[in-house]
Amino acid sequence: MIAAADGRAGPGGEPAMRCCAFQVAERWFAIDASRITEVLREQRTTPVPLAHPAVRGLLNLRGRIVPVIDMRTRLGLAMATDTADGAGRTNIVIEVEDEAFSLLVDRLADVVEIPLRSIEPPTTADRPGQDAIDGVWPTRFGLMHLLDTGRLVAGIAAATAERKAR
Amino acid sequence: MNVDDELLKEFLIESSESLDQLDRDLVALEENPRDAQRLSSIFRTVHNIKGICGFLGFVKLGAIAHSGEHLLGKLRDGSIDLDERVTGALLSFVDTVRVILGAIERTGGEGDGDYRDLAQSLAVIAEEAAAARARGGDIVVTRLAPPPAAPAPVAVAPAPSAPPVAQHPQSTQPVSQPEPPAAPDPVPTAAPVSPPAAAAVAKPAGRSAAVPVAESAIRVDVGLLGSLVDLVGELVLARNQLQATVRRLSATAGGEDSELLKVAHRIDSVTASLQSAALKTRMQPIDQVFNKFPRLVRDLAVGCGKDVQLSIHGADTELDRSLIETIRDPLTHLLRNAVDHGIEPPQTRVERGKPAAGKLALRAFHESGQVTIEITDDGGGIRVDAVREKAVARGLVSAEQAALLSDERVFQFIFEPGFSTAATVTNISGRGVGMDVVRTNIEAIGGTVELDSRPGVGTTVRVRIPLTLAIMPALIVHAGGQRFAIPQAAVRELIALGSSRSAAFIEGLEGAPVMRLRDRLLPLVFLRGLLAIGAGSAVPVPGVGAPASGTVVVLRVDSQEFGLVVDGVARAEDIVVKPIAKVLVALGVYAGATVLGDGDVVLIMDPRGVAQAARIPARPGDESLAAAAPVAARPRYLVCETGRGRRVAVPLEDVQRLETFPRERLEEAAGRLVAHREGHLLALADIDAMVQGAPEPISGPVTAVILPPARGEVGLRVRRILEVVEPSLPLDPALAAAGLLGTVVIEGRAMEVLDVRGALSSPAPRLLAGAVPR
Numbered sequence: 001m002i003a004a005a006d007g008r009a010g011p012g013g014e015p016a017m018r019c020c021a022f023q024v025a026e027r028w029f030a031i032d033a034s035r036i037t038e039v040l041r042e043q044r045t046t047p048v049p050l051a052h053p054a055v056r057g058l059l060n061l062r063g064r065i066v067p068v069i070d071m072r073t074r075l076g077l078a079m080a081t082d083t084a085d086g087a088g089r090t091n092i093v094i095e096v097e098d099e100a101f102s103l104l105v106d107r108l109a110d111v112v113e114i115p116l117r118s119i120e121p122p123t124t125a126d127r128p129g130q131d132a133i134d135g136v137w138p139t140r141f142g143l144m145h146l147l148d149t150g151r152l153v154a155g156i157a158a159a160t161a162e163r164k165a166r
Numbered sequence: 167m168n169v170d171d172e173l174l175k176e177f178l179i180e181s182s183e184s185l186d187q188l189d190r191d192l193v194a195l196e197e198n199p200r201d202a203q204r205l206s207s208i209f210r211t212v213h214n215i216k217g218i219c220g221f222l223g224f225v226k227l228g229a230i231a232h233s234g235e236h237l238l239g240k241l242r243d244g245s246i247d248l249d250e251r252v253t254g255a256l257l258s259f260v261d262t263v264r265v266i267l268g269a270i271e272r273t274g275g276e277g278d279g280d281y282r283d284l285a286q287s288l289a290v291i292a293e294e295a296a297a298a299r300a301r302g303g304d305i306v307v308t309r310l311a312p313p314p315a316a317p318a319p320v321a322v323a324p325a326p327s328a329p330p331v332a333q334h335p336q337s338t339q340p341v342s343q344p345e346p347p348a349a350p351d352p353v354p355t356a357a358p359v360s361p362p363a364a365a366a367v368a369k370p371a372g373r374s375a376a377v378p379v380a381e382s383a384i385r386v387d388v389g390l391l392g393s394l395v396d397l398v399g400e401l402v403l404a405r406n407q408l409q410a411t412v413r414r415l416s417a418t419a420g421g422e423d424s425e426l427l428k429v430a431h432r433i434d435s436v437t438a439s440l441q442s443a444a445l446k447t448r449m450q451p452i453d454q455v456f457n458k459f460p461r462l463v464r465d466l467a468v469g470c471g472k473d474v475q476l477s478i479h480g481a482d483t484e485l486d487r488s489l490i491e492t493i494r495d496p497l498t499h500l501l502r503n504a505v506d507h508g509i510e511p512p513q514t515r516v517e518r519g520k521p522a523a524g525k526l527a528l529r530a531f532h533e534s535g536q537v538t539i540e541i542t543d544d545g546g547g548i549r550v551d552a553v554r555e556k557a558v559a560r561g562l563v564s565a566e567q568a569a570l571l572s573d574e575r576v577f578q579f580i581f582e583p584g585f586s587t588a589a590t591v592t593n594i595s596g597r598g599v600g601m602d603v604v605r606t607n608i609e610a611i612g613g614t615v616e617l618d619s620r621p622g623v624g625t626t627v628r629v630r631i632p633l634t635l636a637i638m639p640a641l642i643v644h645a646g647g648q649r650f651a652i653p654q655a656a657v658r659e660l661i662a663l664g665s666s667r668s669a670a671f672i673e674g675l676e677g678a679p680v681m682r683l684r685d686r687l688l689p690l691v692f693l694r695g696l697l698a699i700g701a702g703s704a705v706p707v708p709g710v711g712a713p714a715s716g717t718v719v720v721l722r723v724d725s726q727e728f729g730l731v732v733d734g735v736a737r738a739e740d741i742v743v744k745p746i747a748k749v750l751v752a753l754g755v756y757a758g759a760t761v762l763g764d765g766d767v768v769l770i771m772d773p774r775g776v777a778q779a780a781r782i783p784a785r786p787g788d789e790s791l792a793a794a795a796p797v798a799a800r801p802r803y804l805v806c807e808t809g810r811g812r813r814v815a816v817p818l819e820d821v822q823r824l825e826t827f828p829r830e831r832l833e834e835a836a837g838r839l840v841a842h843r844e845g846h847l848l849a850l851a852d853i854d855a856m857v858q859g860a861p862e863p864i865s866g867p868v869t870a871v872i873l874p875p876a877r878g879e880v881g882l883r884v885r886r887i888l889e890v891v892e893p894s895l896p897l898d899p900a901l902a903a904a905g906l907l908g909t910v911v912i913e914g915r916a917m918e919v920l921d922v923r924g925a926l927s928s929p930a931p932r933l934l935a936g937a938v939p940r
Contacts, residue, residue, distance in 0.1 A: 046767040047648065049697035050753050058746070058759055058767040063400045065744045065759045065767060099747050157749040164754065 016113040021144060022092065022105040025077035028144045030137075031094065031103075033111050035149045040091040042104065043068075052156045059091065059102055066093065068102045074152065075130055096153045103152070112144075119146065131155050177218050178271050179383060181263070184211045188260050189461040192253055196464070199248040209238045215263065226276045227266045233288035234259040240292045250468075255291050257461070258284060388488060391447050398437075398444040399742040403761050405437040410764060413830055438846070448488070452530045452537070453481035455494050459501060463526060466505040473512050473523040474505055480530035485537045489631055493539070496604040496615075500541045500627050501526070503601075508545035508625050518622065520544065532655060533630075536613075542626040548619040550576050560585065577617045581605040632743075632757070640741045640770065642762070643719065643732040645693040646700020649768045650732075651741055651760055656773035658720040658727065659890045660735060660824065681718060681729055688720065689728045691780040693771075696755070700733075723774045728782045730771075738823050743770060755779050802892045803910060803919065806871060806884040808853045813917055815891070815910060816871055816882065820922040824887055826869045841870070841881065848872070850883045853920065873922060882922070 019030035045057025045068050054074035059066045068091060071077075091102040119135040122145070132151040137144040191208050195201055216231035237256065240246045262284055269277030412430040456478050467474040509515075509524030516522050529540045550573045557579040558568050568576070579585055581601045605615050613631035639654040661683070679690040694700045718729040741760035746769075750756060757772035803815035827841040832850075834840070840847045850870055870881030891912050897919060899908035907921040 044766075046759075046769065047699075048750055048753075048756070048769065049646075049648070049699045050755065051750060055750070058769070060761050060765060060767050063396070063403065063744070063761060065746050065761075067747045067750060101747065153749065157752065160749055160752050164752070 014115050014117060016115045017119075019112050019114050019146065020092065021109040021112050022071075022090070022103075023107040023109065024071045024075055024105050026106075027075075027077065028109075028139070028142060029071070029075070029105075029147055030112065030114065030144050031092070031147050031149055035094045035096070036092055037095050037100065038093045039108060040093065040102070042089045042091060052159050054156060056104055061093065061100065061102075064100060066100045066102050068104050069152065069156070070104045072104075072106075074132075074156070094149050096149050099153075101149075101153060114144070114146070174222060174270075177222065178267060181215055181267055184215065185260055185264055185267075186457055187211065189257070190457060192256050192260070193460045193464050195248060196250070196253045202242075205238070205242050209235065209242050212238055224266075224270065224276055226279075226281055227263065227270075229285055230259065230262055230266070230281050233285040234263075237288050237292045246292065252291060254468075255288055257465075259288060386447075392488065395444050395448055398441050401437055402441055402742065403765070405434060406762075407765060409434060417830070434842075435846070448486050449484040450487045450490055451481060452483045452485060452490065452539070454487075454490050455497060456481045456528060456530070459497075459528060462498065463501060463505060466502060470506055471511060472505060472509055474509055474526050475523050476526045476528065478528045483530040483532060483537060485631070489537075492607065493629070493631060496607045496629065497528075497539065497541070499600055499604050500629075501528070504541055504543040504545065504625070504627075508543040508547075510546050514546075536630045536632050536655075539629045539631070540626055541629075542624060544624040547621040547623050547625055548577070548580075548617075549621045550619070553577060553579055556585070557582075574616070574618070577619065580617055581615060638741055638743050638770075640739060640760070641719065642736040642739055642768065643693070643717070644734050644736060645732045646697065648699060649736065649762070649766070650693070651739075651768050651770040652719060652721070652730070653757070653770065653773060654738065654823075656721045656723060658722050660887070661718040661720065661729070661889055662887065663716045663718060663731070683720070683729070688718075689780075689782050690718065690731055691728055691776060691782070692731045694731075694733070696776065696780055721773045721776070723777045726777050726782050728777060728780070730773075730776065735824075737825055741768075741770070801897070802890055803912075803917075804871065804890055805888040805912070805917065806853070806882075807886040807888055809883070809885050811885070813888070814853060815912070815917045815919045816922060817907075817919065818890060820873055822872045824869065825872055825881065826867050828867050832868060839868075839883070841868070848881050850881045852883045882920075 018033045020033045020036055021028060021030045023029070040059075040061075043059050045059050047057045048055055048067070051067075054069050054071075056068040056070040056073075059068050090105050090108045092105060092108065093100055093102045095101075114137050119137050122130075122133040122136055123143075130145075132147050132149075132155055133145050134148045134151075135146045137146065188208060188211060191204050195204050195208070198204075212231055212235045216228055216235055219225075219228035219231055234256065237246075237252070237259075241248055241252065246252065262281055265279065266276050266281070269275065269279075408430060412426055416424060416427055459478065460476055463474055463476045504526055505524075509526065510518070510520075512522035515524065525542075525544045527540070527542045529538075529542070531538055554568045554571070554576050557563050557576065558565050560582075562579060562582060562585075563571065581604070585602070601615075608615050608629055608631065613629060616628045616630075617625065618628070619625040640651040641654055641657055643650055643652060661681075679692070680687040681690050682688075716731050716733050717735050718731050719735070720727060720729050739762070741762075743758045744760055746756060746759050755772055755775040757770045757775070759767055759769050762768055802818040804818050804821050805813060805815050807813055825843075827843075827850075831842045832839065833842065839850045839852070841850055842848075848870075850868065868883050869885070869887065870883050871887070872881045893910045893912050895911045897908045897910050898916075905921055907919040909916045910919055911917075
């Protein structure tokens with residue numbers, strides 16, 4: 001929840017949120033930086049048959065088994081040609097309710113301070129896979145989409161439960 | 167720490183264990199009052215406590231112990247008989263000693279409780295009983311009457327100023343309180359971490375002797391042990407990677423006996439020993455929980471005016487210590503429910519034509535890589551219709567839905583929060599008080615609870631908890647280009663497909679693929695199909711598209727047996743079970759994941775989940791008690807093909823597992839063929855050489871039948887494993903010869919049976935001598 005996020009003073013002294021920005025399918029996204037535990041290069045993973053399509057596989061993080069969430073699939077932004085593959089994407093490891101997940105993104109950008117005042121309600125929430133978008137922040141590169149990490153995972157859990165019920 | 171402190175600590179640890187033993191001994195003695203040996207052991211224990219009290223200057227405790235000893239002395243010399251009153255008094259005595267020891271442990275002093283009443287009542291009982299006996303009067307109180315000196319329910323960490331001991335008999339409280347059970351251990355938080363060597367292995371008889379337990383026992387933080395085990399797990403993986411690297415390097419460098427190789431071997435074997443030692447520190451027999459239950463059930467039964475016989479099976483079943491602590495409360499609660507609500511009062515039982523004494527059975531056993539604990543009573547049972555009505559009344563399901571639900575599913579409602587208030591529970595003659603709490607606690611550690619009941623017959627509650635923290639033997643299989651681990655505990659046997667014979671055995675039964683295995687039909691599940699992986703993921707048309715190759719892994723879950731068809735079996739391996747994200751557990755077919763030696767992550771299949779996902783029907787007419795897995799009435803044999811193409815049978819009881827060793831793990835040492843296996847050298851004997859003739863030279867990987875450790879660390883080298891057979895005719899010893907037990911007839915053909923034991927026990931093992939590859 002961005003509203004509940006730890007508001008801190010930005011450069012202008014106004015409350016701001018420290019976020020980590022990244023690119024997926026040439027769009028900009030950001031998550032609360034305090035959720036991130038580490039950043040890795042793309043690694044070999046073990047596929048998990050039957051899992052949600054966004055679960056790319058399992059990663060061995062120093063003995064801990066971490067599911068990798070392919071953010072293109074998760075956000076419904078699968079590109080027609082998988083150009084970025086092999087060029088080395090980036091794993092952003094986050095902690096959600098004591099479980100570790102890794103978000104596989106195309107490119108990691110910077111940590112940015114987003115002034116809470118300038119966050120606008122999401123415009124694309126009805127698009128599939130974008131249920132985790134909490135708000136948007138217009139920048140000079142285009143819209144920055146703020147993601148809620150809890151909902152990123154919860155969306156996958158809900159889809160799994162729904163498919164199992166059928 | 168001075169000498170007195172040392173002695174005090176020793177005394178506290180030892181006494182706390184002795185008291186637990188006293189509880190059990192007293193209850194056992196009540197069952198069998200003539201057990202003079204047990205009585206002597208009790209007497210010695212109390213005597214020891216008294217002696218040390220004098221030495222350490224604990225006056226109150228010394229006085230109490232003296233009274234107890236006096237009463238026990240009368241019992242021992244036969245001047246009084248053991249009846250319920252005496253037992254009650256002795257149990258009160260044990261409780262009081264506990265309270266005082268607790269105070270000593272916390273404060274160093276005996277507390278300000280006044281225990282003279284108890285000392286006096288012990289003395290009075292001793293004298294009265296003796297006097298009554300002298301008069302020839304009948305002092306035997308019937309079992310069911312509330313005893314005059316019944317012990318109060320074991321209270322939560324009793325304060326030293328308010329001893330919970332039954333000084334006034336009428337103050338005995340009802341034992342059947344609905345709140346969660348109290349921790350019976352009056353030594354709070356600082357319960358000694360008794361290592362298995364001290365706590366588990368020691369026999370009751372030896373316990374009472376004044377062996378200083380504390381000398382061989384130290385207290386270690388359980389969290390520290392946990393991180394130690396985790397680190398060792400990581401070390402094992404690093405070791406495996408090191409081995410692979412060293413093998414590659416030495417292969418390219420050509421240096422066979424390089425220093426590096428030696429160091430790697432050393433690290434290998436030390437790691438293996440470290441791993442097993444580290445794991446042992448966490449494994450404890452479930453007896454740690456069970457040993458409190460005879461006393462608990464006895465007190466509950468007396469409190470409810472019931473007669474209950476508790477039987478305990480599988481107390482030596484080991485599980486992770488942290489799990490032991492977690493199941494203590496739920497199990498206590500389930501037992502309480504069984505005594506309080508399940509088992510009927512003696513009179514009711516007699517009216518219903520049952521024995522007056524109710525039976526309560528507590529069983530623990532390993533099954534499918536899990537620990538199963540069953541609590542079975544022969545009480546009134548639960549009417550499933552009553553539960554169904556209640557569920558509808560509470561709006562949990564509609565009446566139409568409820569009618570469609572299986573009984574099994576209906577019983578699950580009992581675990582719904584607030585499903586049963588005390589009043590409704592009584593109405594449905596049963597259970598439910600706090601059952602949601604039980605379920606929550608068990609599910610928190612990844613376990614499950616099931617309930618099965620028949621009105622008038624009884625109720626079984628089955629708790630299954632995983633061994634998530636443990637190392638588990640697993641079979642590594644592959645399917646659709648991916649590897650998976652299957653818990654060995656669920657694996658019954660392996661059947662190779664591919665030979666034209668076995669392929670014909672796959673048939674269709676109402677559209678579902680089955681296989682004829684000996685005398686019955688085995689439902690088949692294709693792992694590729696189940697997981698929708700690899701080419702040809704569709705389930706083959708029965709009888710037509712049967713796979714030309716692959717292996718059927720026969721799995722047993724509860725009473726169900728089914729065959730999981732995989733592309734191949736790589737090997738058996740001990741794996742470290744790692745938890746996976748909840749969202750993946752929710753898929754229902756994975757139990758976790760592990761990291762193999764090459765660093766790859768591999769999913770662990772959950773055999774129970776696979777059976778459910780594939781909708782394997784339970785075998786009708788099967789006993790629900792999977793514990794009593796039926797022992798094959800007829801011996802079974804593993805049929806192998808040797809290097810020279812000869813077929814021989816090995817008694818299945820002589821087989822521990824099958825394993826294939828790659829060429830690089832094979833070596834000739836001291837003229838014998840050996841395989842490297844987790845830091846050990848495993849001698850591989852050649853069957854051809856064992857019987858007669860020369861062994862086949864090694865050219866590639868070697869498949870071996872590994873014998874159980876009792877037969878020596880030895881594997882039998884074979885070319886191929888063919889099948890497991892169960893011949894209808896017994897072994898014919900007429901053709902016994904060197905290395906052969908005789909012959910059995912398998913499908914009309916006589917086949918030689920290897921004499922594994924004989925060959926291994928001969929002074930100069932023939933089969934080892936012959937293991938030299940030429």
